[in-house]
Amino acid sequence: MAPSVIVCNGCCCGNLEKGHDKVPFELLENEWEMHELNENIPLKFSGCLGPCSMRNVVILDTVEGPIWLGGLSSDEHYRGIIEWARDYATNGPESGLSEILQQLIFERTENFKVREPRKNF
Numbered sequence: 001m002a003p004s005v006i007v008c009n010g011c012c013c014g015n016l017e018k019g020h021d022k023v024p025f026e027l028l029e030n031e032w033e034m035h036e037l038n039e040n041i042p043l044k045f046s047g048c049l050g051p052c053s054m055r056n057v058v059i060l061d062t063v064e065g066p067i068w069l070g071g072l073s074s075d076e077h078y079r080g081i082i083e084w085a086r087d088y089a090t091n092g093p094e095s096g097l098s099e100i101l102q103q104l105i106f107e108r109t110e111n112f113k114v115r116e117p118r119k120n121f
Contacts, residue, residue: 003041005085006059010048013056020055021073031082040089054106060084064093069104076100 007013007023014023025045032043049057054070058081061067072078080101087095097105 003060003062003088004044005041005081006044006046006049006061008047008049008057009045010050010052012048012052018055023056023072024075024078027075028078028082031079032085035082035086037082037085037089041085043085051108060088060097062088062093066108067097068106068108069101070106071104077104 007025007028009023009025012018012020014020014025016022028043032038037043049059051057051070056070056072058069058072059066060069060081069077069081077100080098084095084097084101
C-alpha cells in the first residue's frame with residue numbers, strides 16, 4: 001500500500017464555530033500540485049477520523065503504519081506535513097518528522113475508517 005496523507009474534514013476539524021483552527025485545504029492542494037506529490041503520496045480529505053477532542057487531525061499513513069497527528073493549529077504545522085511528504089517521496093522510510101510535528105503525535109489504538117468528506121469546503 002502506498003503512503004498517503006489523510007486530512008480530517010469532519011464535524012469538528014477546521015470548524016471555526018467550535019473554536020477550532022482553520023484547516024488550510026487550499027494551501028495543501030496547491031503545494032501537493034506544485035511539488036507533484038499526489039503520484040507518490042496522495043493527499044486525501046476524509047470525513048470524521050475522530051477523536052474530535054484532538055481537533056484538526058491528520059494521518060500520515062505510511063508503509064510502516066499510521067502516524068496520528070492532532071491539534072494542528074498553524075500553517076507551520078501544515079507546512080511541516082508538506083515538507084515531510086516531499087522528503088518521504090524521495091527518501092521513503094528513512095524520512096523523519098520535524099520536531100514541530102513530533103509534538104503533535106498521539107496514539108490511536110482503535111481501528112479507523114475513513115469516511116466520506118463533507119461536501120462544503
